[in-house]
Amino acid sequence: MNKDVRVAIIGASGRMGRQLITTTTHTKGVLLxxxxxxxxxxxxxKDAGELAKYENLGVSITDDLKLVMNDFDILIDFTHPDRTLKNLELCLQYHKPMVIGTTGLDKQSQEFIKESAKEIALVYSSNFSIGINLLLKLVEKTTKIIGSDSDIEIIEAHHRHKADSPSGTAQKISATISNEMNWNLDPHTLQAAPDIHGxxxxxxxxxxxxxxxxxxGDHTVMFANIGERIEISHKASNRIIFAKGALKAARWLKAYKTGFFDMIDVLNLHDI
Structure with a gap:
């Protein structure tokens, strides 16, 4: 029995799409x-290898997802919010699992993704880096110990072309802190640091x-108190970390028919 998972990469000509194709070529257990x-x-x-500056891969690039629905097991989507939702609707129709890394999705769209997981298996994450997901656990533990005594700041930095702000990862970090502190803050409303004039x-x-x-992608979480502060930082230097994480998620997701998951599930970090 072939245990390899066949992935489809949508948005293949973009930064992440090209990185995913390149990473797929040397990742065991995954086929494009x-x-x-x-x-x-x-x-x-054209052949997909052209997007990765690689030899021919024997996969012809298409501009119509519907034409290739029988050619893959799991769709990997790092595109744009409106496009991701349309792709999700098609995957629901064909009962195809998805790995979603698109950021900038509003609250209603995220709820639709969660609801869709009753019919297909989904891994949705704002950041597929193993390091960032470890950072989330460190932030959770730190918040539990000193959160009530600290002024908490999140500083995130990305390239000039990134359209959404704050980043999806920053929103996830803020949600992690809010949940631990029972503050009930909506991460979608966090746009800027507190007023520096007051x-x-x-x-x-x-x-x-x-x-x-x-x-x-750089993210720093600061826990500042009188006399000392703790800073937990993660800096991404290559998009390959996101591609590796997404492909790991795809391999992991193959075992499920339905369900909503994130990278904490994939990495089995809940009990740390």
């Missing part, structure tokens, strides 16, 4: 089943976003 680009893309009809408001999380150069 399909590569999908935007309608009318000049890459349509005193600090209690039970708040400051959030600062930087968009500059080619920064792949």
């Amino acid at each position: 089943g399909a590569a999908i680009v935007r309608k009318g893309s000049s890459f349509s009809g 005193s600090r408001t209690k039970n708040t999380i400051g959030l600062s976003s930087i968009r500059a150069g080619d920064i792949i």
